[in-house]
Amino acid sequence: MRAVVLWLLLRASLSMVLMVLSGLLPNPIAIIVICTIVGIVDIRRRRETMLWHNLGVSTTQLASLFLLTAVTGEMLLALTLL
Amino acid sequence: MPVLVADCVSKSFGDRRVLSAASLRAEAGKLRVVFGRNGIGKSTLIKIAAGLIAPDSGIVHFRGTSRLHARLASLAREGLFYLPDHELLSSAFTLRRQLQFYHDRYQRRTVDEAASLASVAHLLDRRPYTLSGGELRRAELAVVLVRQPECLLADEPYRGIAPVDHDLLTRLLRSIAAEGCAVVVTGHEVPTLLDAADHITWCTSGTTYELGTPDAAQTHEEFRRDYLGPRVR
Numbered sequence: 001m002r003a004v005v006l007w008l009l010l011r012a013s014l015s016m017v018l019m020v021l022s023g024l025l026p027n028p029i030a031i032i033v034i035c036t037i038v039g040i041v042d043i044r045r046r047r048e049t050m051l052w053h054n055l056g057v058s059t060t061q062l063a064s065l066f067l068l069t070a071v072t073g074e075m076l077l078a079l080t081l082l
Numbered sequence: 083m084p085v086l087v088a089d090c091v092s093k094s095f096g097d098r099r100v101l102s103a104a105s106l107r108a109e110a111g112k113l114r115v116v117f118g119r120n121g122i123g124k125s126t127l128i129k130i131a132a133g134l135i136a137p138d139s140g141i142v143h144f145r146g147t148s149r150l151h152a153r154l155a156s157l158a159r160e161g162l163f164y165l166p167d168h169e170l171l172s173s174a175f176t177l178r179r180q181l182q183f184y185h186d187r188y189q190r191r192t193v194d195e196a197a198s199l200a201s202v203a204h205l206l207d208r209r210p211y212t213l214s215g216g217e218l219r220r221a222e223l224a225v226v227l228v229r230q231p232e233c234l235l236a237d238e239p240y241r242g243i244a245p246v247d248h249d250l251l252t253r254l255l256r257s258i259a260a261e262g263c264a265v266v267v268t269g270h271e272v273p274t275l276l277d278a279a280d281h282i283t284w285c286t287s288g289t290t291y292e293l294g295t296p297d298a299a300q301t302h303e304e305f306r307r308d309y310l311g312p313r314v315r
Contacts, residue, residue, distance in 0.1 A: 046172055046173070046174055047169040047172065047173075048172040048174070050164065050166050050169060050170050051170065051171065051172050051180065051183075052155075053134075053154040053155045053158060053164070054154070054158050054163055054164060054170070054184075054225075054229070055158065055183060055184065055187050056155050056156070056158045056159035056187065057155055058153060058155035058156070059155075061155070
């Protein structure tokens with residue numbers, strides 16, 4: 001759920017900023033990369049690393065979760081806009 | 083056979099060599115205490131054993147499998163639990179939710195049973211940042227009780243806890259060991275930990291010494307002189 005909210009917020013805010021500044025939409029690849037990085041940084045900021053690691057979830061798996069959510073979101077968005 | 087062995091471990095941070103040939107063992111049903119002065123490398127040794135820090139040399143064996151590059155997440159799936167000196171619980175979720183995460187993941191003890199054993203049943207719907215130091219430690223041990231690990235590595239669990247809560251914490255750690263868990267604890271609360279321990283390990287000068295039972299440890303001249311000091315017993 002957190003990954004979905006993060007993707008929605010990033011997608012909406014970056015799209016708005018770039019539209020205002022350059023009239024372009026952000027590159028989906030950039031959105032996916034930013035989502036993954038911000039997701040991991042957010043886990044660290046919330047100091048949840050130990051919680052997830054003790055649950056057997058590695059940083060790579062957490063990153064994959066944010067990445068897959070962003071990829072799915074971008075694909076759905078692309079299909080909707082087609 | 084020990085559940086966990088960190089064997090002949092060395093670690094440097096920049097030019098500073100913290101550990102040169104240290105070892106750590108954890109045996110099922112036993113509570114081992116690692117003593118040592120501040121900054122001597124106890125926490126580093128525990129973190130290496132838990133797969134949080136990669137050693138410069140040495141190897142970690144967990145449940146009979148050797149690992150050159152142990153990682154906490156994979157060790158945790160096999161039964162290890164690392165209790166850090168702070169920040170085990172997230173402030174984003176209530177205690178009940180976090181205990182439920184562990185129950186759903188590992189299907190061991192129920193949330194209510196663990197909360198009752200750790201005397202945190204009345205705190206289940208609160209978020210960790212609203213708890214006092216003692217309540218937080220009990221809540222963290224409730225997580226361990228839900229998880230029922232094969233091996234628990236607890237880094238300074240008594241730190242910042244009022245003496246009145248020491249007994250409850252000791253009872254919980256002893257009950258976790260009595261269930262067959264291999265427990266390793268670090269700390270400086272000498273009287274409390276000497277009473278709780280089955281075995282003492284002394285970490286000093288980059289290495290570790292197995293001192294045996296608490297009674298045997300107290301007869302170790304160097305340990306008495308360099309760590310315990312003259313006031314203990």
